[in-house]
Amino acid sequence: MKKAYNQIWVENLRVQRQAAEWKFRNLLTEEQEAQVKELFPEKFYRPGIFVKIGLFCFAVVAASFFVSFLTLFLFDTGSDTSFSALSLICCACFIVALEHLIKTKNLFHSGVDNALLYAAITAAMVPVFLLFDHAPLWGYCLIALAVIVPATLRYADLLGPIAIFGLIFTIMAELMMKFPLGKALLPFAVMILSGVIYTLARKSKDTYYHECRRIFEVLALVTFYLGGNYLVVRELNALISGLTVSVAPQIAFAPLFYFFTLVIPLSYVFFGLKKSDRVLFIIGLVAFAFSVYTYKHYFGILTASQGLVLAGIVMIATAIALIKYLHTPKHGISDEQNRKNSLENLQSVIAAQQLGVTPADQGLEFGGGTFGGGGAGEAY
Template structure:
């Protein structure tokens, strides 16, 4: 199923592991350079600026090919342009296959064609079904899953998850307003099924797919929280279900969504601390901040200025207490830097603070004795012969 060369795929993941070890200080830069020389790699761009630049270049190439084909087809079919988007989708798929067989992986040119394929395919289904959202979502889910399984394009895995969620949403909405009221609970169940699929089957696979499947886990976490967030449920009830919520009224099961909005972020943070998973930890903090915003969106107990001030003081106090408590721990939950994470911002901050402290001390010494360097008056290399 995978079109890419298996040896190059294995080399790619070995190089990534070696890079992580080099960043953590377990192997030297010279050792990492030797590993890179010994392992052949795909034609790819690790620099995101270059990748975006080649994505734009690939988009121009893709549109140029489509434009030429369109002019040729319109001369034959006249004004029947409905078939054009299907042809454009085939061009995108053919271009993706070509670049994959030429060992392009995450280069930018291949990104343009695989994304163009999905857009043109969705447009084709929309034209022939008069904009049926449910059918569009079903087709995009299938095509995105196929593209991920064949080309290992991580964005296609995310697109498949989002499109599958949209399929469930539109499928429930098509059943009528009476059934659509259970949409948040159906979405929660779908998120749980995604997590169970990852936990029971996907994370234990020994194929090349296992390197990207954590995306399904984190997507299920995010979807589960948003499915029960009070603000999301209430606003979607107004927009999708056309429910008029007057002053003094509330949505059905409002008490459940109030509790859910705050319990789930706390649960995420607790689980992240237990498993030492920083992604879930940041997700939990982001969800907690959005929960506070969700309630404040409807019930503003304090003016915005006071709320931000008290919130900042509270966070500062909690952070200070945690730093004091964890700074000397070397195991478990600790404030020590993670050798496998990019600590460049912390290193930069440390350098800035050290420079400021050192600069202040240097200025004070210069003020007291501006020319006392050594026996000769210029850095110690003078008549006394001492340094």
């Protein structure tokens, strides 16, 4: 699908952000950073966060007034059909305004374009709920996917991946909950679907969807772990079964979920270090902490205060030991900040820009382990 924002400017913006990060780490001088901005220009309007919030609120109010004006003076909204027609007209108007502002004002996720996109999607979904009020939940989700997926592909909005992810899992859960076997296999289905989404997201190399891909990866890693976590599966199984007991009953395949609860976080940490993937590493640490809580919840013999004190002592001792051990880099891992990376990646990109060739080393790729946003290079 054709993209709404200037693809070249999006790529240049990412190069500028990478250069700014290297400047912060004293890998570039101010003159070199200025040269990067000159070689990779972009003309997007990108206000600060507070201005962006203000513009978003203003656009929402303006869209509401527009809908109210049409409702009061031009349309008779006494029936669902007429109100649905009004919603579709408003959706078309919002899309036209959005496209016009992007082309003329060079907006790039600046608040106004986000608000108009959300207003257009909402207006497109209103007729679905009005005209098909007895449709199953998975039907609404499918229609929502048919609207949100194209919008995300064109505008790369950051809420799009979250909505798509939630809708896909809602459809799966809604269909599997209709059968007893589906309820039993739901945790495994969650893990399989999460793995598929993570694999597909990792294959995407388009800079235009870089942030969307990051969101998909994070959500997939989290749901993959939660789908195999013993506490989550046991408590949700009791909730699905309608049990109101104080202690949830034991679940089938309990040893397997004990195994998942321990192994998945350790795997995240291991591969996060091996691949220099900071996101995978951090999620692994958080998941491991939740795994500790899971085992303590059912098998803990210490009080809460005793557990916190013991955990704090272990964490501090482990941190001190690792800092001392990694003071000299070992296996490509170090406790020092990443300041040893060369400028080969940026130089290859600049050379490609000047000579019109594509660099062989895609050093700016996320998660590749050379330097990109997923982690560090030789010193992590």
